[in-house]
Amino acid sequence: MRNADRVTAALLLAFAVAFSAGAVKNYQWWGAGGPGPAFVPFCLGIVMALLALMMLVRSIREKNPGEAWFPRGEGLRDMLVVLAVTIAYVALLDVTGMVVGTALYLAILVRYLGKHRWWVTLSVALGAGLFNWVVFVHWLRVPMPEGMFWTF
């Protein structure tokens, strides 16, 4: 992706047009004595389309393709691993439960990112899991997902 601004501008333009069109098609333009629910979204879509057009024109005029903004190699891998593990953590919360899930999540990421010794990893994971339980479950009584392994 050489020119991120150009791609973003094109995407935003498409989004803005769809947004305005959706507003006019689905909602009422003018209601009792004043603008209806379609009025403001339609205007916003138009403003966004104009802004996106301005950016599109600007990025096409710009000869310099812009610096690489997307990470490569190790940076990209670390970012994707963090994101993937986080998504898995959230998706599995109902199965693992908040406390167990949190401890597992921390153990995996701390170990992966820092290559810390096992005792460091374990104490962070267990410490945070315990803190989580004390503050949110015990003290604030937030009904956290309990999971299959452990009921409070």
Add this chain to the structure above:
Amino acid sequence: MGFGVAFTPFNLMMAVAGVLVGILIGALPGVGPPSGVAMLLPLTFGMDPTSGIIMLAALYAGTMYGGTITAVLINTPGESASVVTCLDGYQMALQGRAGPALGIAAIGSFIAGTIGVVLLMLISPVLARWSLAFGPPETFSLMLLGLTTVTLLAGEDPLKGYISMVFGLMLAMVGYDIISGDARYGFGIVEMMDGIDFLPAAIGLFGLGEVLAGAEQKGGAVLKTSLKLRDVLPGMADWARSKWAIARGTAMGFLVGVLPGAGPTVASFLAYTVEKKISKHPEQFGKGAIEGVASPESANNAAATAAMVPMLTLGIPGSATTAIMLGGLMMWGLRPGPMLFEKNPEFVWGLIASQYIANVMLLILSTLFIPLFVRAVRIPYSILMPLIVVFCVTGAYSLKNNLWDVGQMLVMGVLGYFMKKLGYSPAALVLALVLGPLAERALRQSLIISDAGIGILFMRPISGVLTALALLAILVPTVRAILKK
């Protein structure tokens, strides 16, 4: 009356806890006041609103100072209001004068914060009474002014600033229309009809987004320093050079902070520039001049206090952080705005009194515990980052006890990552997301009562001036960009 509320043991404890946690959060690179307040807001839902806001206000003051620690020691501002502090603060640290730099910042913050609270106390009731006369057109034009100024000042590229802002407004359209009751842009999903909640959005954009961006580059190098309490106190010579810088910083900070949209960051930049201009030895700036730390640090604290004025009196937040606090107020069922002073006086005065206390605590704790906080900066990023994510997830979940909010937070986190990478301002988006529904209602009500269509915004004196200023804020960067070519 406020002190009676603020001095209960529990509230005092909350103020201390807020300041301590705030300094720690502010000192962590990449996590600034908005993320700190967003992540800890859920913790306060179990408390009564007064204790909650006391803790958040103390937390805000603490994060402002915490950002200074990293700016001075590792040349990495913990939050944007400390960016200018890096210029001279880090130079001082390199010369072995990190102690006086942190000390003068603490003292400056204390003075500025205290004067700021006095002014807040004097101005707010007057402004609240005055704003009772505000109708929908005035409210709308004021919000417009807030949105355009925050956008103008948020980043280097005004076009991208406006794109973030309008995108935030578009996201704010999702959900029930306040006037007609239509569910907009819901795609038939029940949860979508409640709209995009800005708290999970703020937690994702600021918290998770920062973590993802930070995962690419492993944390910065830490300057090896050991600080003792004795080193923190600035000498007489430092004090003599700084006292007027602190006074000027306070005055400028408060004035800038009261304006909706222009927050601590702008105040600190302005204070630094002015200080350099009027200095007798401008050549020392950027090479470790203590005024270069004292003035912006005072300004950003005065501005942080002043930002509460529009939030409390008009219900219009001046910055991303106050926007999140405003969300907290609404979740407690309090309606910020002119009526707040009449309906919930114990809340308002409790908050104001707690600001005094927070400032005293900040001075004491920051000087006593600087050596400890310096250590906290050294926690490896690989441990810190996963912990921040856990806080984001638990925080988002405990808002309404459902996983939908956590999902929103995740999506916003990814969006925040891209925005940060490509130079868009998450602050403008969050502010727009908060103000969007309110601004839409004000605009539509204005048009309903108007005989002259959109002209009503110009025909009433107050809203005319505010709208003109907002248009000016849009035009200035545009004209400047055209003239450049």
